[in-house]
Amino acid sequence: MALNYINSIPLHYQLFKEIEEKIYNGKYNEKIPSERELMDEYYVSRSTVRQAISQLVKAGVLERRRGMGTFVKIKPINDWLGNLRSTNETIEMMGMVPGAKLIESRIVKLDSELRRKTGLEEAYYFKRLRYANHLPLGIESHYYPVELGKKLVKFDLNKESFYHLMEEQLGVKSFDADQSITASIINPEDAQLMNLSNKLCVLHTQRKIIDVNEQFVEYEDAIYRSDMYAFNINLSRGFNID
Template identity: 30%
Template structure:
């Protein structure tokens, strides 16, 4: 069975508007850019909820850039808009460079099967075995980011090595012979849902920076895909390019 890439724990109950929002997000992904959204009235009937609840869900998706509202015409799926920035440093290395103390709370490692999105991002066949590692990252004792990394294959004792060393890139290099020589980052804004709010000690709806990274080896083969959300009130993204 394919495990959903970003499924929240089943024990964590999300508010009704958030459930509607995430379902609309999935519908927008399937429908594609420019597709019209049904009216608030029809959506309220579909989800057996109020138009106020539907309106809140839509408003947050508009704020995230997933949907566009056009006065007098309706609401539509927005076109893609990420900016791509290439750099090759880890969270741990970035913290050390700024003389900050970094730490991680490893929420777990587990084997998963690649769904369609992960298969495309890692360029592997559907249902390929992957290793998933989920962590909350801290700077000076304060939660800053929540991330989930996906690595092709099964990596035994990964959690133990990460606990000892801290840096995923260092562990991949020294323990598994996996060298990441190039990274592609897509950067966009989003807002905190119930899971991020709990893990990062912030309010739902707080601004977040979403960074999706694909790490490549020297042959250009993807060996890592990571989804990270950073607190907007504590994080500034900086990139340097050289000729």
Template identity: 30%
Template sequence: MTLKVTTFEIGEKMTKPNHHTRSPKPGPLHSQVRSLIKERSIVGDLIDENGRLKTEAELGEIFSVSRVTIRNAIAPLVEEGVFTRKRGQGTFLRTNVQESWVGNLLGFQELAEIDKYEAGAEILSQGMTADQDQEISEALGVRAVWHLRRLRTANDEPMAIEHAYYPPEIGLKLQEHRLTDIKVYKVLEDEFSIDVVKAKQDIKAKLATKEEAELLNVAPGSALLVSVRLTLTAQDRVVEYLQSIHHPESFQFSIDLVRRRL
């Protein structure tokens, strides 16, 4: 049996709004306006050719609300990274040459609950190390890190090999928990008072080593999917460097994209 798991819903389903007839979604006024600003900016309706968002006064006129409501609507979008503010220039939609995705930041256990499968884990190794790649040290801002290596399973089938790296003050606290089914982000938020708000993730391919092939039950040299995630706080502090090596037939990254007019 091949188990297919949707690991991320990256992006949001959007349709181009009708400027004259579309009504805001139910909820607080600033929340309604926030959703419309985000949607209409991504498709290019509220930004200029340089990606600069219309002014608070202009947006207030468009949505028939006060500048305070506009300000309250935009602030969370800046915190989420949808927009960035440049002093003296305005507010700009964040984009780059690569595709820019927005999605839910979830851990393996949280995904298991949503997708209704039985998640499991085998601890392969854990503890302090200074033998990690320089990239990891630079991302976490420390020389020695706490490293957790696990084989993740779903319905007893191998899904991924996880290498999770943390600063020592976080990792040494995490090791006091049951690491086979820990919800790391919930622990960081609820017990450690660490405000986890976003992540940057890259996805690439690699060939399976002999050990990886044995753990994931594939042939040596098979193509594997690798994701590298930097988990950040609102202050852009990296609190987790997570490398996941996924079984090629068991993971699916679902991505919804929208074309923004340039």
């Protein structure tokens, strides 16, 4: 499969994206092809292959094992059900570096479904692309009471955790939450934002958070990559012992 040689995008970056997409689509699950195999498949030089692989290693997607080859390194981010923690905290617990990019922030009128869930007529809306080790992990849409949103928007939301800001800077304490998790197919707009296939299955989460006084704090509607995000729960079966 030849790359686009007349494109202004460098060949090593094109190959980087080809390998990355095959990893995310499950075509490369463990070990990727050798340098020679990649050279023959994409009709590129050894230096192009090595540059693409080096960038994937630097990004934390691949790892080299001496005498064995190059292997996929991505591990699912595990989030224990029953614990309310931020995406940043979850990513850090897995030994990865969290990141965010603010896509949109504005005051919006809510539809009937969101009005029912939040009790608000309008809300401050934030949409962020989330990263783990510089890889796109998910897209989070947040709805806050307008006055709280006006305070949050003053901070650098490409760096700060919403939960950290509310707890440490704004004095919003003692959260409680109701959350649902379902499976869905990523929509074309979000697939383009995350540079992923528009056929990818994602985890769709919806979560409403209230404070200790049972006042509405946040509603989050988010998607996360199913190949990088996993939920775990401890289960036990009770027995009566006489």
